[in-house]
Amino acid sequence: MSQLFGEVAGAYHEARPGYPAEIVAAIRAYHGGTPDRLVEVGAGTGLATGTLLGLGAPTTCVEPDHRMARALAERFPQVEVVTAAFEEWTPPAGGVPALACAMAWHWLDPATRNRRAHDALRPGGTLAVFGHRYDYVDPAQRAAIRAAFESADPQRQGDRPDGWFHDDIAGSGLFTDVRAPLFRRDLPLDTAAYLRLVGTFSSQLRRPPALRERVLTAVGAAIDGFGGTVVLDLRTTLVLARRPA
Structure with missing residues (x-):
């Protein structure tokens, strides 16, 4: 499943929203x-990479597809690209000072991702995991679009709860000083x-x-029905954590 998005690599980069520049300032501080x-895990086509380069750090991107x-x-x-799964990548001796992962934490092996991230970092190193959560500014739009999805495909798609990767990282017990600033x-x-x-979307x-076509037709008709524009409430959570020194 980690290679699912290669099918739409070009569209992915054009369609997905980027990340706020404030993420760079938060990581640096x-x-x-x-x-x-900086090593970025699951970098995809580089949506987050473009933002992370604002740190000014030499960057290696690990991407399985x-x-x-x-x-x-x-x-x-200018970026070193390693085509490999995170589980197959070997970090340099002594670890790296910073490890980032954007919208890909859930694709990593849940049994090992925290331990691998911990072990890839040097003591005192920074883990930065971030991702978007899509909601709707207008509750009526939310209801109409969800109804359209369900009319075309009644099978319920399970959404992870807000803050799930904060809980995953903090709950591992491997990191200290875990923080979770939110940008909207x-x-x-x-x-x-x-x-x-x-x-x-996966x-x-x-x-x-x-x-797929039935879903797009139903959702498109719903948006056209209220004027042809939907306003997303785009929430980006950044989880920062540190490998103990």
């Missing part, structure tokens, strides 16, 4: 300056842009092609 190296890794290398030639912004999308976004990519 938490780390106590610019790390001398060769299609995503190729797009990432073309987009950011309104994101208006027209019908076509929203459908492109839906087309990159739940949509798992559906058979005919069912």
Whole structure:
């Protein structure tokens, strides 16, 4: 499943929203300056990479899907790209000062991801895990779009609770000084842009092609029904944690 998004590598980068620049300032302040190296796990096509480069640290990106890794290398030639799963990647001796993961923590092996992240960091190193949560500014839009999804595909898609990766990291007992700043912004999308976004969701990519089309038709009709624009309440959580020195 970690290679699911290679099917839509180009669309993924165009359709998914980027990350607020405030994430860079938060990581730098938490780390106590610019790390001398950053490793990003599950970097995909580089949506978060472009933001993380604002740290000014030499960057290595670890990405298991060769299609995503190729797009990432073309987009950011200054970045070292390693095509491998996190579980197969060997960190340098002594560990790295900072490890980041954006929208990919759930794709890592839940039995080992915290231990691997801990062991990849040098003592005192910084872990930064972040991701978006999509909601709707207007409750009526939320209800209409959810009803459209369910009308086309009644099978319920399980959503992880807010803050799940904070609880996962803090609950591992491997890290100290765990913090979780939240960044919010309104994101208006027209019908076509929203459908492109839906087309990159793992739940949509798992559906058979005919069912994908039914979902897009139903959701598109719902958005057109209230003027052709949906305003997302885009919430980005950043979890910061430290390997004990």
